[in-house]
Amino acid sequence: MLSTPAAGRRLRPVMQDLGRLLREPWLLISILLIFAMLGIFIILPLIKVVDMSVASDGSPFEIYTNLFKSWYMRRAFTNSLLMGALSALTSVVVGFILAYTVTRVNIPFKRLIDMIAIIPIISPPFVSSLSILLLFGNNGLITYNLFGIRNFPIYGIRGLLLAQTVTFFPVAYLSLKGVLEAINPALEDAAFDLGASRWTVFRKITLPLAVPGIASAMLVVFIESLADFGNPLVLAGSAFPTLAVQAYLQITGMYDLPGGAALAVTLLIPSITAFVLQKYWVSRKSYVTVSGKPTRSTVKAVGPVMRWVLFGFAMAICVIVLGFYGVIVVGAFSKAWGFDYGFTLRNFTYVLDVGFETILDTLTVAVTSTPISGLIGMFIAFLVVRKRFLGRSAMEFTSMLSFALPGTVIGIGYILAFNQRPFLLTGTLTILVANFVFRYVPVGIQNGIAALHQIDPGIEEAATNLGANSQTVFRRITLPLISPAFFSGLVFAFVRAMTAISAAIFLVSADWNLMTVQILNQVGSGRLGAAAAFSLLLVGIIVVAIIVIRLIVDRLFGVRFETRF
Amino acid sequence: MKRSILVVAVLLVLSLAVSASANTLTVYSSVDEENARALLNAFTQSTGIDVRFVFLSSGPALARMEAEKNNPQADVWLGAPSENHVLAKDRGLTQPYMSPNAAALDAKFYDPEGYWTSFYMNPMGVAIHTGWAERAGIEMPESWYDLLKPEFRGEIQMPTPQSSGTAYNLVASMVLAWGEDEAFDYLKELHKNIQSYTQSGTAPSQAVAIGQAGVAIQFTPAFLKLMDEGYPLKLIFPKEGVGYEAPAVSIIKGAPNIEAAQALVDWLISVEGQNKLSELKTYFFPVHPEASTGEGLPAFSDIPTIDYDALWAGDNREYLVNKWIDEVLRGQ
Numbered sequence: 001m002l003s004t005p006a007a008g009r010r011l012r013p014v015m016q017d018l019g020r021l022l023r024e025p026w027l028l029i030s031i032l033l034i035f036a037m038l039g040i041f042i043i044l045p046l047i048k049v050v051d052m053s054v055a056s057d058g059s060p061f062e063i064y065t066n067l068f069k070s071w072y073m074r075r076a077f078t079n080s081l082l083m084g085a086l087s088a089l090t091s092v093v094v095g096f097i098l099a100y101t102v103t104r105v106n107i108p109f110k111r112l113i114d115m116i117a118i119i120p121i122i123s124p125p126f127v128s129s130l131s132i133l134l135l136f137g138n139n140g141l142i143t144y145n146l147f148g149i150r151n152f153p154i155y156g157i158r159g160l161l162l163a164q165t166v167t168f169f170p171v172a173y174l175s176l177k178g179v180l181e182a183i184n185p186a187l188e189d190a191a192f193d194l195g196a197s198r199w200t201v202f203r204k205i206t207l208p209l210a211v212p213g214i215a216s217a218m219l220v221v222f223i224e225s226l227a228d229f230g231n232p233l234v235l236a237g238s239a240f241p242t243l244a245v246q247a248y249l250q251i252t253g254m255y256d257l258p259g260g261a262a263l264a265v266t267l268l269i270p271s272i273t274a275f276v277l278q279k280y281w282v283s284r285k286s287y288v289t290v291s292g293k294p295t296r297s298t299v300k301a302v303g304p305v306m307r308w309v310l311f312g313f314a315m316a317i318c319v320i321v322l323g324f325y326g327v328i329v330v331g332a333f334s335k336a337w338g339f340d341y342g343f344t345l346r347n348f349t350y351v352l353d354v355g356f357e358t359i360l361d362t363l364t365v366a367v368t369s370t371p372i373s374g375l376i377g378m379f380i381a382f383l384v385v386r387k388r389f390l391g392r393s394a395m396e397f398t399s400m401l402s403f404a405l406p407g408t409v410i411g412i413g414y415i416l417a418f419n420q421r422p423f424l425l426t427g428t429l430t431i432l433v434a435n436f437v438f439r440y441v442p443v444g445i446q447n448g449i450a451a452l453h454q455i456d457p458g459i460e461e462a463a464t465n466l467g468a469n470s471q472t473v474f475r476r477i478t479l480p481l482i483s484p485a486f487f488s489g490l491v492f493a494f495v496r497a498m499t500a501i502s503a504a505i506f507l508v509s510a511d512w513n514l515m516t517v518q519i520l521n522q523v524g525s526g527r528l529g530a531a532a533a534f535s536l537l538l539v540g541i542i543v544v545a546i547i548v549i550r551l552i553v554d555r556l557f558g559v560r561f562e563t564r565f
Numbered sequence: 566m567k568r569s570i571l572v573v574a575v576l577l578v579l580s581l582a583v584s585a586s587a588n589t590l591t592v593y594s595s596v597d598e599e600n601a602r603a604l605l606n607a608f609t610q611s612t613g614i615d616v617r618f619v620f621l622s623s624g625p626a627l628a629r630m631e632a633e634k635n636n637p638q639a640d641v642w643l644g645a646p647s648e649n650h651v652l653a654k655d656r657g658l659t660q661p662y663m664s665p666n667a668a669a670l671d672a673k674f675y676d677p678e679g680y681w682t683s684f685y686m687n688p689m690g691v692a693i694h695t696g697w698a699e700r701a702g703i704e705m706p707e708s709w710y711d712l713l714k715p716e717f718r719g720e721i722q723m724p725t726p727q728s729s730g731t732a733y734n735l736v737a738s739m740v741l742a743w744g745e746d747e748a749f750d751y752l753k754e755l756h757k758n759i760q761s762y763t764q765s766g767t768a769p770s771q772a773v774a775i776g777q778a779g780v781a782i783q784f785t786p787a788f789l790k791l792m793d794e795g796y797p798l799k800l801i802f803p804k805e806g807v808g809y810e811a812p813a814v815s816i817i818k819g820a821p822n823i824e825a826a827q828a829l830v831d832w833l834i835s836v837e838g839q840n841k842l843s844e845l846k847t848y849f850f851p852v853h854p855e856a857s858t859g860e861g862l863p864a865f866s867d868i869p870t871i872d873y874d875a876l877w878a879g880d881n882r883e884y885l886v887n888k889w890i891d892e893v894l895r896g897q
Contacts, residue, residue, distance in 0.1 A: 070887075070890075071895070072890050072894075130771070133772070133775065133777050134775060137775070137777040138760075138776065138777045138778065139697075139775060139776030139777055140777075151719055154777075155760065155761040156761075233764050233765070234763075234764075234768070237725070237761035237762050237763060237764070238725035238727055238728075238761075238762040238764070238894060239761065239762070239894075245764065249624075249727060249728035249764060251624050251625070251628050252622060252623070252624025252625055252628070252728065253624055253727055253728030253729060253730075253764075254624075254727070254728075254886075255623070255624055255627045255628075255649070255652055257628050257631055257632075260628075335794070335795055336774075336791075336794050336795040336796050337775065338774060338775030338776065339774065339775065339776070339795065339796050339797065340795050340796075354598065354599060354602065412628070412632075415628070415629060415632035415633070416632050419632050419633045419634075419635060419636050420635045420636050424636060426632070426633055426636070426638055427638040505625060506625060506628065506629070508619055508621075509619055509638065510591050510592070510617035510618055510619040510639070511617065513619055517620075518598070521597065521598045521620050522598070523771065527599075527790070527794075528771060528774070528775070529794075
């Protein structure tokens with residue numbers, strides 16, 4: 001059960017907390033250190049961007065009023081909201097049906113479906129939009145070659161919605177699967193025993209219990225889709241402008257840094273609103289109770305017809321996902337992707353020749369940022385849940401904030417904030433590592449907080465009573481207990497360090513380049529096969545890394561657990 | 566906890582320590598990765614100067630130079646059309662250098678004060694997917710006006726001038742050659758046949774290569790590259806004439822390695838450097854009158870071109886792009 005901070009605690013004198021901290025200098029130092037890092041790597045860049053967007057000669061909001069005088073930018077704003085809302089809806093519908101099927105329905109190939117459903121999370125940018133064109137475009141495998149449709153309107157909202165759904169439904173699926181697993185089936189069984197029909201049980205028990213989880217998943221997808229610019233860049237065209245893309249284009253196409261900053265700041269409004277809703281309203285309404293592993297009783301949940309309908313739906317999703325990746329695999333080994341499918345390895349020789357250093361750079365960045373991100377994530381979760389100090393909720397909010405910040409904002413903020421003393425970081429490995437650590441640490445924190453809430457603090461208190469100080473407790477007790485959350489935090493950090501591009505594109509340098517940026521360049525200069533080969537290598541590296549991370553975490557803590565990320 | 570903080574601290578310090586070394590030339594390249602690598606390797610072989618580079622298209626490169634104004638990280642900005650270098654000059658991001666080799670070039674290829682120097686050219690082209698053209702029974706277009714025929718409806722991709730210098734070049738060239746009214750009348754008619762305006766200046770070539778679009782309009786290098794890879798494309802230069810870009814090189818203000826930067830500018834516009842454009846199969850046209858165009862490319866003089874005025878184009882950019890958004894795009 002969530003242990004809400006009792007009102008009485010807040011009233012306790014701050015001095016008492018401080019006194020406790022002073023007895024543990026290491027704890028105090030590390031709290032101050034975390035605050036300093038959050039200030040430097042999240043708040044400072046944000047301030048720089050906002051400052052850039054209002055720093056003009058006239059009135060402070062001149063840039064904003066000028067931008068939104070244009071009907072085009074106003075349309076971009078409404079389009080962004082529309083797109084975010086629609087993709088949140090479709091992703092959550094698909095994610096919920098899949099999650100329900102996997103947790104409540106007795107069907108074959110569950111493990112396989114579960115695996116395939118999360119593949120799009122590791123998808124490299126841009127290439128997935130290309131595979132959409134190859135599958136559903138004018139000359140598409142499915143639209144043209146299968147159904148003979150030549151003019152399927154893939155550009156604009158339809159194609160984009162399709163792409164966003166495929167990209168983001170796994171996010172919804174993962175969190176809803178957790179939610180549905182956590183609902184004790186005994187409740188549903190009891191209703192069945194009392195004679196309720198399947199539909200009644202679903203409508204009156206399962207769905208209401210899942211509603212907070214559904215709302216939360218929708219808001220998360222809304223935020224991510226709002227900030228995404230890989231898919232819209234390729235699929236929306238200029239007929240369907242969106243804010244994230246326009247912010248990027250204002251900088252890269254109109255060479256207008258303040259204007260781009262202003263658009264990005266505008267994007268913050270819906271994004272932070274959704275974030276605050278998710279964090280302080282929806283997640284407080286969670287009815288989920290966890291006590292040990294849920295026992296499964298899924299036989300009665302759906303009838304035989306529905307069972308096969310759901311199975312068919314799950315299979316269809318799997319086929320689409322596999323189709324997406326199949327197209328990339330084919331592209332990587334083809335002489336001319338989309339035209340001449342003769343087998344060749346030349347794309348890989350080219351990629352290894354041109355991009356070998358970039359691959360090493362990317363690995364260095366990912367391998368450096370992953371443990372830092374994982375540890376900081378778990379440590380902040382530990383501080384936020386288990387310790388009391390002044391500014392604790394500020395720490396939580398700030399550390400989670402970067403999740404709501406669009407990558408473009410962070411990228412611009414970083415080059416503005418870190419190009420002069422005392423923070424002279426442009427062109428270094430540090431700026432890339434810091435970007436990935438602080439941009440993707442919220443997921444680790446979130447997992448860590450959730451995990452800690454489910455662990456009785458009594459175990460840690462026992463250790464403290466036996467004389468262990470905070471650092472020993474964290475290292476010997478807490479971290480091993482929440483190692484599944486630690487693992488998922490590490491995996492997420494690694495995946496994003498390998499696949500994220502929107503902020504990184506502003507931060508790469510002659511010394512430190514990234515594979516995603518290379519993929520964009522290859523797509524840009526017409527080497528589609530090379531882009532596919534790069535993407536395939538990227539996915540391969542991620543899969544190997546997940547296995548390695550798992551082995552390391554297993555070895556460190558000697559516990560086995562289910563893969564969840 | 567102590568140990569984990571130590572690990573974090575050590576990693577952060579380590580990553581700080583591995584930073585840029587001096588004495589090698591650092592280049593922000595808006596020339597694509599492969600061609601930049603080939604050209605700069607040839608430069609290193611010829612002069613012994615080591616070069617490091619990163620690919621950044623015009624926008625990110627300008628944004629980067631602007632953000633790094635107080636502490637320049639690079640010496641040279643290589644590539645991107647000359648009007649963007651005019652912009653960099655106006656914003657005080659670059660410094661003048663008049664290469665002795667520039668005297669051999671046409672005056673339109675360098676800034677009179679020496680802030681930038683063009684070192685290659687690309688004409689605008691129209692590519693048609695031959696498989697599609699056969700299936701649909703399309704006659705190869707010869708004129709810009711042929712592209713207005715109904716059989717091209719929903720089959721043409723071009724970049725949008727909002728984000729792409731390529732598309733702006735197309736719009737500005739047409740205005741220069743035909744006058745504003747005729748150019749915009751044409752673009753409004755063409756709009757009916759457009760499948761999508763892409764954000765990137767090179768995206769139409771991919772779409773036409775895989776048959777997503779029947780026709781693509783952009784600068785020629787990616788078309789030539791794709792044709793070389795085996796894609797079924799036919800490249801056309803409409804008879805009324807096409808615009809062209811003349812990508813330039815600038816030395817960044819405060820460049821740490823100024824002599825090496827000047828050596829690169831000298832080399833790029835020397836006959837040796839210009840001949841490398843064709844030897845290395847860049848698909849770029851040389852600006853030096855004595856350099857050879859090489860095989861596979863038509864002679865530049867055989868292409869009907871529209872003379873382009875980079876300064877005029879730069880000054881009228883905002884006006885023309887906004888007019889395009891309001892009059893052409895709004896029709897959608």
